Amino acid sequence: MNFSVSILAAYCCCITSLITAAPVELSNDRFRIELAGEEHGMGVRQLEDCSRGTIFWKTSVQNPLLWRIHLSEAGSDQTVLSRDNRDASECRIIEQTPDYLRIRWSGFAGLRDAEALTVDLQISLDAAGRSSWELVPELNDDRYTFTGMVFPCVENVIDPTKEKILFPVGNNGSRIVNFSLKGLYPSFEAQLQFFGFLQEQGALYMGLHDPEASIKSFELSDQLELSVFNYSMNTSIAGQSRTPSYPVIMAPAASSWECCALYRDWAEDQQWTSRGKHNERKDLPPRSEEIGLWLNLDDDPEKTTREALSEAPLQKDPCAVHWYHWNKRKFDREYPEMFPAKEGFREAVQAMRNAGMFVFPYMNGRLWDTTSDNFESVRHEACSQLDGTLIAENYGSGAWLAVMCPTSATYARKLYDNVATAINEYGLNGIYLDQIASCAPVRCCNPDHGHPISGGGWWQQNYRSLMKPIIDDFGSKAVFLTENGAEPYIDSFNTFLLWVQVYTDDFPSLIAVYNQYAWYMCSMVVPEDDLQSFAGLISRCLLWNIQPGWLNWLHGTDTDLSEVPDAAIKRDYIDRVLQLRHAAAEVVRDGIPFGDVIFTPAAELITLRYHRNTNYGRVPVTPGEFPSYYGTWWQAEKGDKWVALLAELSGHEQSSAFVALPPGFEKDAAGKAVYRIFEDGRKEQVEIENGVIPVKFVPFDLQCYIIE
Missing domain, CATH: 2.70.98.10 (Beta-galactosidase; Chain A, domain 5)
Structure with missing residues (x-):
């Protein structure tokens, strides 16, 4: 050299x-x-x-x-x-x-x-x-x-x-x-x-x-x-x-x-991946790695149970219920108090668990209502500015909610007690703690908290310390979910709700780095998205291994689907994504995505219009160009199998071909058989012609090929 x-x-x-x-x-x-x-x-x-x-x-x-x-x-x-x-x-x-x-x-x-x-x-x-x-x-x-x-x-x-x-x-x-x-x-x-x-x-x-x-x-x-x-x-x-x-x-x-x-080579040696890959861990609930469809429900126990149980029999893999307003407390008020639950909550949880479902009640993981009777006793443990001013947030409920410093022993005990009550008394097998991997660290300047003032990594370190006894004691009994996917929290949570703005220039770097250490979920589509845009986003759940759902306008609700444009087509599309995710799980679930599928000819660009590209609203829409068909390569953890996942987005029949051997692994894959896997699990061997595999797409097609 x-x-x-x-x-x-x-x-x-x-x-x-x-x-x-x-x-x-x-x-x-x-x-x-x-x-x-x-x-x-x-x-x-x-x-x-x-x-x-x-x-x-x-x-x-x-x-x-x-x-x-x-x-x-x-x-x-x-x-x-x-x-x-x-x-x-x-x-x-x-x-x-x-x-x-x-x-x-x-x-x-x-x-x-x-x-x-x-x-x-x-x-x-x-x-x-x-x-x-x-x-x-x-x-x-x-x-x-x-x-x-x-x-x-x-x-x-x-x-x-x-x-x-x-x-x-x-x-x-x-x-x-x-x-x-x-x-x-x-x-x-x-x-x-x-x-x-x-x-x-x-x-x-x-x-x-x-x-x-x-x-x-x-x-x-x-x-x-x-x-x-x-x-x-x-x-x-x-x-x-x-x-x-x-x-x-x-x-x-x-x-x-x-x-x-x-x-990823560096991240695998960091403290947030220290609990190991999911398939190596012994502290996870049975079948937690198999979760398929997510339901976003928001109602009383009787109605929520009815809505959830209407979906469970339709799925091969366990459903997960993300449940808001399950308790008697006002939303974004009275935090960190979460109990008592509404009447019938315990029975609802049991009924859903009997159907093989995971149930995740909403809990806040960060705030304390400043109007609550006990706030003054913990004010000194909340975050403050350099001049001593309390750092508080308002989410439209009428209450100012203090951001609690993660060094707070009182808050740590309260969070632990909330989780313990949910699991031990109500039988929950899932817990959602809101905001933790979503909100940026607060640069608390209280000199009495024992952490460096303002910046650094102390916030994440102290959240790790706060969550450790919770995960140590309850990680084998419940899946832990939080909002969004900031990487330092991977050792404190299993699953991350990715629900913010989406664009055609998004790239799945979270999944490419952490697929073996974290599960990601959510389909950020709204009823206003047309079929092309719907397919553009939901196909990511297959090609990028994101657990689909969280669509309260399409699944598990009493919504009149006759008012949702193309509702039957959209539900069928998600069903096909779920079926192919199940069929490809032997490679994708614990594998690594490593490249784009190369097509010849290359796909023409189409314009997609995602409505979920503002923080909460749906306008203005930002159009973006994207290939009319695309694909992602995956490698099995052992390096002995490869999967190509393809999606057609234009809604038209198209013909193309893709380079058959995965880039960078041509020698390893040479001589192996190639099969197409169908939604029902069938495998059909396909032939390589001059180094490529011909493909005929039907409108909004999804295809899966395995080399083994």
């Missing part, structure tokens, strides 16, 4: 005032990093995947931006001073070897002296082309504290005419975009912490390998500046504030799917 660190000399002879600092290069035969010279701040000039010849982050700017540091006055959390890599009066290489660079910036105006703020960057490059970048600022001026660190921070990060970003925002983990976007991590906005920079001939992976999952925000601005803002810990406390420390990994990749694989 040929490593080199070179200074590419450039001299303007005899004109000393116009001397241009030479770029600095760290490279091998897999990856090349070119930085601006020391006189120009040493930002990134370009990154090159040497094996593919693709170049990323290329700029002609003489002094490119790389990082920013934000400072506040001691005792405050409001930024008053910002400095970046271009502001230093001194920038120099401290250490260099063939595979390592250490750079230091110092001498920033407005601070006490030249050493009041120093910023070190360490870059290492391994033989596989994987580079690690870690930025460490140090502040030695007691007048100021850190409020945040922006790193990486890159201007004009893509050429939108030929590049896109796999951006970690979206219902299924990411969106593939070339326009402005932002999200707060970890929350429903941003559930993962990695990016992919995508070109036709390859990709650049950028993973924020932060084991603390510290709170941070991601933004691609209108001017295409990419920034990762890391919130500081102990903001406002002189001498104690600090920024999160973790490596940013940049490496060449073939595609968005390989970016997911690179992140």
Whole structure:
């Protein structure tokens, strides 16, 4: 392997005032990093995947931006001073070897002296082309504290005419975009912490390998500046504030799917996957891995039981009931009190369980009603701002609900008691705790809580501690469900309700990374979606392994389906998805998705109009283009079988063919038989013709092929 660190000399002879600092290069035969010279701040000039010849982050700017540091006055959390890599009066290489660079910036105006703020960057490059970048600022001026660190921070990060970003925002983990976007991590906005920079001939992976999952925000601005803002810990406390420390990994990749694989390799060693893969765990309820259709019900016990039992006999796999308004408490009032239940609740649960169903009553996992009689006794355990102001939220119920700090022992006991009562006294085999993986960590500033003020990963760590006794004691008796899918909560919950906005540029990075560790559920369609858009969204449940349902307008309710456009067709479509999910479960349930099915000819694009692309409303609709047929490859956990899942979305008959051998596994799959699996479980062998499998689609077709 040929490593080199070179200074590419450039001299303007005899004109000393116009001397241009030479770029600095760290490279091998897999990856090349070119930085601006020391006189120009040493930002990134370009990154090159040497094996593919693709170049990323290329700029002609003489002094490119790389990082920013934000400072506040001691005792405050409001930024008053910002400095970046271009502001230093001194920038120099401290250490260099063939595979390592250490750079230091110092001498920033407005601070006490030249050493009041120093910023070190360490870059290492391994033989596989994987580079690690870690930025460490140090502040030695007691007048100021850190409020945040922006790193990486890159201007004009893509050429939108030929590049896109796999951006970690979206219902299924990411969106593939070339326009402005932002999200707060970890929350429903941003559930993962990695990016992919995508070109036709390859990709650049950028993973924020932060084991603390510290709170941070991601933004691609209108001017295409990419920034990762890391919130500081102990903001406002002189001498104690600090920024999160973790490596940013940049490496060449073939595609968005390989970016997911690179992140998965790291994520499998993190604390949130420490309970292991679902099929290896002994602490899960029987048949929990088989859940098929989800029902979203909201009524009294007698009616809910009738609605649920009308669906259960129609399904091969167990149904799950997500049940709102099961208790006598007012919704979004009186939290954290959840009991007593309505009359007949215990009998309803038993009847549904006798039918093989899982029942998930709604419980809130985060809030305390400030109007309740006992709130004043716990006010000091709620989150507060720096000035002591209580942090509370209002969801339209008329009550202000305090956000409880997860360090609260009182709240932890209450949550445990609610779960214990539901399972031990009422026989529940499912628990839904709302908001936990959806709402961003609150940057609590109460100094008496024992956690760092403001940022960092302490919120998620303390929720892990709060949930651990609950999962340890009840994980084998009930499936635990929460709202949305922020990754740090995977070891505290089994299933995640993905119910926010959907777009045609969504990408299933959550499933590609965590399919073996988490179950995802929900079909975000509404009655206004036409059949093409309905198929576009529901087909994801098959191709991306998302448990379908949660459609209270279509399943298990007394809704007059004659008022729902194409209701019978839509129910039949979901039935076919469920049947094929069941038939493909031997590969998909515990397998890994790894690539798009390649068709020849490629599908024409059609326009889909998803109505669920605003937070709660259904307008304005954002149309988007998507292939009229598409497919996803899956590999079995043991690596000995592959499944191709296909969907036709246009509603017309179409003919095509797909490349028969799964990309990257051609040698492993060669010589094996290919079968089409039908909804009833039948297998029919198909022939490969000149390396492809011919396909004839009927309108809104779903097809499954297995190589074994």
